[in-house]
Amino acid sequence: MKCIMCKRDKENLSEEHVFPDAIGGTLVLFNVCKDCNDILGHSVDHHLTNHWLIQYQRSLLKIPGKSGTIPSPFKGGVIKKTEQKVRLTSDDEGRVKGYLMPSIKKEKNSDNTFEIEAVFDKQDKEKIPKMMDKILKRQGLGATYSEIDKKIIEGNLLEPININIELDQVKYKKAIMKIVYELAHYWLGENYFNDPIGEKIRKYIKSNDFSDDIAGSIGLFRKEEKKLLNLWEDEPLYHMAFMQKSGKNIIIYIKIFNVFDGSVILSNNADCYHDFEPKFISINPVTGIKRESNIYEEIVRRRKKNERD
Ligand SMILES: [Zn+2]
Incomplete structure (x- = not known):
């Protein structure tokens, strides 16, 4: 099988947490090789999992890291x-x-x-x-x-x-783009290997440079600007992502706790994906329970919930 990060054929692909384990991510794929997995852990994921705002949220929700300790965001x-x-x-x-x-x-x-x-x-x-x-x-x-x-x-x-709190404003974005890229492969399948935008995102994740020219924006979460998010008002801290088609573009929205969110264009060749289906995933960061559906099922879920309440 081909690793989606180095594009080489590898015998055994290792367990890859799309949303990092340290923030309660439970979606596991086997499309990244061991070498790439190690590199991602050291040089990409940690910019997100150790970001002060993420550490603070992890400490409130008591989500331990690999060593089993819950991070303390206050150093002194x-x-x-x-x-x-x-x-x-x-x-x-x-x-x-x-x-x-x-x-x-x-x-x-x-x-x-x-x-x-x-x-x-x-x-x-x-x-x-x-x-x-x-x-x-x-x-x-x-x-x-x-x-x-x-x-x-x-x-x-x-x-x-x-x-004194140091807030990184650049590096965490690369870790979120890694999640976006892996979700794109998960949802769009093998075709995504040949997508020019996918290739651009892959190179950005692998480079040591933190500047990017990826179409889209990722930043601090601001709910008030996004009415659609009312659909998940009952799950404010969940990690979530959904993928939609918009004209020739395929767009993904992603949210980490209620700390970061953003939209990214995954492809502008939507027509190449003949079996395209809108997708949705949410993960409860505390229980690890995930829900995979699509935006239409989510609208129905919300309506039913409103009727019950
Ligand atoms: Zn690899």
Whole structure:
């Protein structure tokens, strides 16, 4: 069988998750070879699965990665006034919790004594004597925590925290184009091997360049501009895609959670696909349950649901 990524004949094609496993994708195809599969994982998929907005959604829905850990989108912040470093984590409900990283300041007094100002998180209260012993030893001050004069002030953190978030605006698009390309092969069949637009998309996915001239747009999800999406109002976070014909073009719409979406022209030779049928897929990212149908069946599904409710 031919691999759709390198177009070479390969003995065994490996398991390829069209929507990455790490975002709950359960559509698995066997049309990509092992070598291409590895390359896609390293150099394409991760731009999507590790994108800050996607990580945040994964942490809210508790979707673990390959290692089994649920990503934490909050790496750290700094309290604005004091420059104290804070490590941020999100709890089960997605609330952000801060942990004050221990910090110390040492000053020498005119009488040759030292003053140390140490700041600890409340969570570390019990451990302070041990932590201070270590600090004193590291500073070479020849005294233990029990031997020094100390003043303990308990306080609360009410200062604003500065969080720096890096948002990639380009690279994740290539990972979404990979999904689009694989869906095109899945839905349009062997003919898609010869489609000039398919070839352009394949080269773009395989290149190291992130600039593209693919017809269509992928970006941040904005529901208000798309009335049709009301059909899936009951499934706001599902991954979904559907393919339609429009004149000579075949167009695909794709949505990842409610984070990214866009439309891409898959082909402008619609007439070459004699058995063309409109297609639809949605995947519940938490349960992995997928629904494959077409837009007309989806309209009926919505109507029936409205009648029930
Ligand atoms: Zn290959």
